Amino acid sequence: MVRRAAVAAPNEHATRAAEHALASGGNAVDAAVAAMVSATVTEPGIVSPLGGCYLNIWPTTGDPVVVDGNVEMPGRGQPREAFGRGLIEAASDYGGGMVTYVGAGSVATPGMFAGMGLAHARYGAAPWAELLRPAADTARQGFALSRTAQSYLVLVTGTILAWDPATRAMLTDDGGAPPVGMPVRDPALADALEQIGEEGAASVHTGDLARAIAADVADRGGLLTLEDLAAYRAVVRPALRSSLGEWDLACNPPPSIGGPVLTALLRLLSAVEQEITPARAATVMKEVLDIRLDRIDTAEDLAAAGAELLATLHEIGSAGLPTSPSTAHVSVVDGEGMACALTASAGYGSGMTVRGTGLICNNALGELELNRLGLHALEPGTRLASNMAPTTARRSDGTVLAIGTPGADRITTALAQVMTHLARHGEDLQTAIERPRMHPRRLEDGTDRIEHEQDETIAASLDAAGIPRHEHPPLAMYFGGVGAALRHVDGRLEAGADPRRAAATRVT
Numbered sequence: 425m426v427r428r429a430a431v432a433a434p435n436e437h438a439t440r441a442a443e444h445a446l447a448s449g450g451n452a453v454d455a456a457v458a459a460m461v462s463a464t465v466t467e468p469g470i471v472s473p474l475g476g477c478y479l480n481i482w483p484t485t486g487d488p489v490v491v492d493g494n495v496e497m498p499g500r501g502q503p504r505e506a507f508g509r510g511l512i513e514a515a516s517d518y519g520g521g522m523v524t525y526v527g528a529g530s531v532a533t534p535g536m537f538a539g540m541g542l543a544h545a546r547y548g549a550a551p552w553a554e555l556l557r558p559a560a561d562t563a564r565q566g567f568a569l570s571r572t573a574q575s576y577l578v579l580v581t582g583t584i585l586a587w588d589p590a591t592r593a594m595l596t597d598d599g600g601a602p603p604v605g606m607p608v609r610d611p612a613l614a615d616a617l618e619q620i621g622e623e624g625a626a627s628v629h630t631g632d633l634a635r636a637i638a639a640d641v642a643d644r645g646g647l648l649t650l651e652d653l654a655a656y657r658a659v660v661r662p663a664l665r666s667s668l669g670e671w672d673l674a675c676n677p678p679p680s681i682g683g684p685v686l687t688a689l690l691r692l693l694s695a696v697e698q699e700i701t702p703a704r705a706a707t708v709m710k711e712v713l714d715i716r717l718d719r720i721d722t723a724e725d726l727a728a729a730g731a732e733l734l735a736t737l738h739e740i741g742s743a744g745l746p747t748s749p750s751t752a753h754v755s756v757v758d759g760e761g762m763a764c765a766l767t768a769s770a771g772y773g774s775g776m777t778v779r780g781t782g783l784i785c786n787n788a789l790g791e792l793e794l795n796r797l798g799l800h801a802l803e804p805g806t807r808l809a810s811n812m813a814p815t816t817a818r819r820s821d822g823t824v825l826a827i828g829t830p831g832a833d834r835i836t837t838a839l840a841q842v843m844t845h846l847a848r849h850g851e852d853l854q855t856a857i858e859r860p861r862m863h864p865r866r867l868e869d870g871t872d873r874i875e876h877e878q879d880e881t882i883a884a885s886l887d888a889a890g891i892p893r894h895e896h897p898p899l900a901m902y903f904g905g906v907g908a909a910l911r912h913v914d915g916r917l918e919a920g921a922d923p924r925r926a927a928a929t930r931v932t
Contacts (some may be wrong), residue, residue, distance in 0.1 A: 425895035428759035429450055430917035431458040431930045432907030434752050435570055437466040439930035441558035442756060446932055450550030452826070453481060454882050456766040457548070458555040459754040461537040464536075464768070465559045465613065466567050467593055469577045469584075470830070471752040472536040472784040473617075474628075474637070475770030476808075478676050479543045482763040482816040482824070488663040489628040489672035491546075493539015493685040494810050495532035495788045497802040498652040507800040511643035511790060514772075525790030525799060526584050526775045528646030532788035533629065533656050534810060536768055541625025548760075553621035560617035563782065566603075568607030572926040574604045575901075581770070584741045590777040591784065602919040613782025619850065627834070629653045633781060638779045647789070652804065663816070666690045669847035670820040675813060682835055683814035688712045689840040693848070700844060702862065702882040703889035706874045710864035714872075751812060751830035757909040763826040765814035767835075793832070800931060811835045817843075829922070831904030838904035839864045853910050853920040865894075877903060899924050 429452060431442045441462035442455035449636075450458070456479065464473045468810045476495035482488035485622070503531050516522060524530075544552055547875050569577075577585065578601040585595050596602055596609060617821035627633050630653070638650040647699065663674035672688060672738020674684025688774045692708050693700060751769040760896060788794060794809045813835050814828040838861055845856035860879035866872050873892040877900055886893045896902060905925030910918040919929035 425487075425603050428917060428932050430457055430753040430757050430911065430919040431455060431459060431932075432909050432919045433452035433928055434463045434467050434572070434754070436471070436924060436928045437558070437927045438462040438568060438754065442754070443930060443932055444558045444603040445550050445555050446758075447706060447741045448550040448554040450548065450555070450764040451544050451760065452756040452764040453479070453547040454550040454555055456754045456756045456757070456764040457544060457607045458558060459753065459756070460540070460766050460768055461556055461559040461617070461755070463563060463752045465563045465610075467570060467615075467752055468784065469580070469773055470609065471572050472773060473536065473815055474531075474778070474783050475768055475786045476532070476534065476810070477536040477539045477766060477768035477789065478680065478810070478812050478814050479539060480674060480676060480765040480814040480816045480826070480828075480834060481543060481547055481923050482579070482674055483547065485517070490661050490663050490676050490814075491539050491543045492659040492661055492680070492930055493535040493537075493542070494680070494812070495535055495808050495867050496656065497789070497804050497806045498648040499800075499804040501649055501653040502647055502656065506647060511799065512587060514580065516579045516689070516784065517581055522788060524772045524792065525775070526787045527587065527790070528641050528644035528774070528776055529800070530771075530774045530790030531646050531648050531776065531785040531786035533640055533648060535650045535656055535658060537620060537628045538656055538658040539627040542781065544659065546660070548784065552624060556621035558616050560614045560621065563610045563616035563617065566607050569602055569604060569606040569608055570926055571604050574602055574606070577602050584773055584775040586775070588775050588777055590779070591775050598710070610782040616781040616783055625703065629656055634782075637778050637783070641776075641785070644776065647800070654868060655805065661919045666694070668694045668843055671817045671825075671843070671847045672819075673815060673817040675815050678680055679807050680810050680812065682811040685712060686813045686836040686839055687814065690843060693844055696869050700848060702885035703891060704886060705841065705844065706862050706864065706886060706891060707860065709840070709882050710874070711873060712863045712911040713833070713837075731849060751832070751835070753814065753827035753828040753830055753905070753907050755828055755907045755909040755919070757911045758916065759822050759911070759915065761824050761911055763824050763909070765816050765826040765828045766859050767812040767814040769812060769830045769831070806879070813839060815839060822913040827908040828926070829904040831907040834863050834902065837861070841908050842908070853908055853918055855860055857908065857920045857922050858899070859904050860898065863903060872926065875902070901925055
């Protein structure tokens with residue numbers, strides 16, 4: 425039986441991969457995995473195979489769960505003097521200017537394949553090898569560089585893409601900025617994906633590929649060891665639950681940061697009895713994001729800090745509250761009512777291609793916003809912080825939703841606003857996705873302002889409340905790229921994609 429499904433993914437390669445998974449007997453989980461593996465091939469720089477991920481799965485029966493396949497701190501068996509090495513500073517104009525660290529020392533223990541493999545083992549229906557086949561075929565046959573990937577790669581051509589000869593040869597135009605549509609073909613990556621398809625997800629952690637990854641990182645002065653790869657385990661956790669209008673929402677639990685922040689936003693917005701004006705929504709977002717910056721990001725125990733954030737909700741309410749590229753996201757809801765929201769990240773990319781494999785490593789250890797205690801400061805085996813917040817939801821009438829977005833710390837505010845438009849204002853899915861967005865930002869001088877897309881209503885509301893603001897053009901990429909899939913109570917399927925980023929939808 426070929427299942428029907430609604431799919432929202434980064435590009436047409438990914439939606440075709442999802443369709444292949446469905447045609448192979450797969451369900452929403454299989455389709456999401458196939459689409460994301462395809463995205464790691466066809467959106468280079470935005471996401472890559474050796475990153476981390478979260479899968480939020482709401483089965484047709486039973487409670488929603490989140491499979492944690494996020495990256496973690498490596499370094500088992502390494503001497504203390506090895507920590508702090510192998511890092512290359514890389515500055516670019518991305519996002520208005522950013523500094524990150526790349527090189528072998530920025531590579532965290534990847535968990536994406538482990539997470540997707542565990543999700544497939546528990547919930548999948550199609551053969552594992554069929555989920556990787558479309559991505560391998562695309563890598564072997566070649567593809568044209570997308571606008572989204574190109575817009576990022578041109579900013580890091582002289583930094584992240586410059587230090588590794590293999591990466592430079594694959595993702596630049598003879599060392600220069602790559603143009604949109606540049607053909608990319610990687611037979612070595614195709615071979616690696618086919619091997620993972622044949623051997624299973626564990627191939628990345630205990631097989632020949634694992635040995636190749638560990639040896640290459642070690643040769644270049646990084647921390648990741650074969651012991652780290654072998655010790656990695658994906659974890660299944662109960663989803664965080666909240667409600668908004670008639671919707672029951674399931675979010676990513678601690679030690680993720682994104683899930684608790686989104687849950688806090690949704691619970692507070694749900695408690696607002698009056699009309700949720702832009703100024704009121706902006707104040708809610710600022711209060712929650714202030715708590716995150718002040719208490720969560722620098723916490724040594726992210727699980728405890730996330731729980732503290734949720735426990736603080738009552739305190740916030742009594743205090744007078746009015747009553748971030750380099751990620752990719754796939755949302756799938758199938759005709760049987762299973763929902764899967766899958767978000768993956770490799771950070772800004774380490775620039776390192778594992779020799780002979782085509783596999784590009786993450787730079788999670790070099791992302792300053794995810795390592796506020798300091799680079800290489802965590803104990804080996806510690807899960808890193810994450811903004812990722814893939815979400816599933818069910819409405820009281822039986823409607824099912826999968827939703828998520830890339831966008832760093834804008835992930836939670838983008839999703840909260842889309843869900844508010846959908847659940848509180850009763851708007852249709854695509855309208856809710858396209859509505860102008862806001863995001864609270866703390867500047868380097870310690871002052872705060874609201875970033876927002878051009879909109880007269882938002883501007884007037886913020887000005888009337890005396891809230892400092894900065895205006896962006898309409899549909900700015902800064903505010904994420906929400907993708908959502910919906911199954912209506914009558915069985916009708918719908919998918920929505922964000923015009924802020926190149927994306928694709930497919931309803932089979």
